[in-house]
Amino acid sequence: MLKEAIVTRYVTPLREGGSLPGLVEADDHGTYVLKFTGAGQGRKTLVAEVVAGELARRLGFRVPRLVTLDLDPDLGLGEPDERVQELLKSSGGTNLGMDFLSGALGFDPLAFSVGAREAGRIVWFDALINNVDRSWRNPNLLRWRGEVWLIDHGASMIWQHNWPGAEKSAARPYDASDHVLRPFTPDVAAAAAELAPQVTEDLLAEVTAEIPDVWLADEPGFGSPDELRRTYARPLLARASVVHERIEGIQ
Known part of the structure; x- marks a missing residue:
């Protein structure tokens, strides 16, 4: 199964994506791009990410490492952006993270x-x-x-x-x-x-x-x-x- 980690800090939204993923830090000291269950097509989008990403990896493509990230919806209480706050509140539990490739x-x-x-x-x-x-x-x-x-x-x-x-x-x-x-x-x-x-x-x-x-x-x-x-x-x-x-x- 994918490695599991817990989100400890929400850093910033990544506004290039239509679903507004976020940059987060986790308890394993990793920095990840977080994909929310509460965004867009919800969990089906995350299923597609896992199936495609893990299949690509096994076929020899370069894909950022995927992990599951447990998100406490209370992390959104202090977020000033209402759209981000709503995503955080609606995505409690298991979400998807991918390694942040710094400098890419x-x-x-x-x-x-x-x-x-x-x-x-x-x-x-x-x-x-x-x-x-x-x-x-x-x-x-x-x-x-x-x-x-x-x-x-x-x-x-x-x-x-x-x-x-x-x-x-x-x-x-x-x-x-x-x-x-x-x-x-x-x-x-x-x-x-x-x-x-x-x-x-x-x-x-x-x-x-x-x-x-x-x-x-x-x-x-x-x-x-x-x-x-x-x-x-x-x-x-x-x-x-x-x-x-x-x-x-x-x-």
Whole structure:
């Protein structure tokens, strides 16, 4: 399971994100970007972050370490920003944190270059998880210590918001025409040959086991968190071997 820590101090909001994540300190002496259960799509966004982030890590991508952060809503009592105060008050309990990469720069395709192999790997991965939020307008990539790091996957796996239509949704093509790495001639075929065989039932079981039970509880139509975990894994397993054939907009 993900490492657990307790938020000890709310430092500042990070206003670049639409969901208004916050910079916090925790009792393990770590500094994290906190994603709130009370923001946006709530816990489903955090589930997507965990599944995509932990899958990416196991496939060899650079992703900030993820932890669960226990938040006392009373931390919001002295916050002057009413929107931040409301987020803190509505997000008591288990939230998501990711390591703060101090000094990291937002990826700029005009300033940084990415090779065809790495571009292909990232495009293939985004197609697998159906990440619609890696465009030139909002790359959700960081440049840190000379390497490209993947962040912010909460908008992926949109089929989780309508489980009865998940199979149909997961079978749709992936539009990469706005992808930030499209100009770098991504070698998707090579990425598929390398990565698709690694996406196995066992690997996905390991990844989905990282999702805290509390974020899976009381989902309509499911009898247990483990049943829902298996449902999260199925579309990814089905997509892995064929998704490279369904990527549009990069030729």
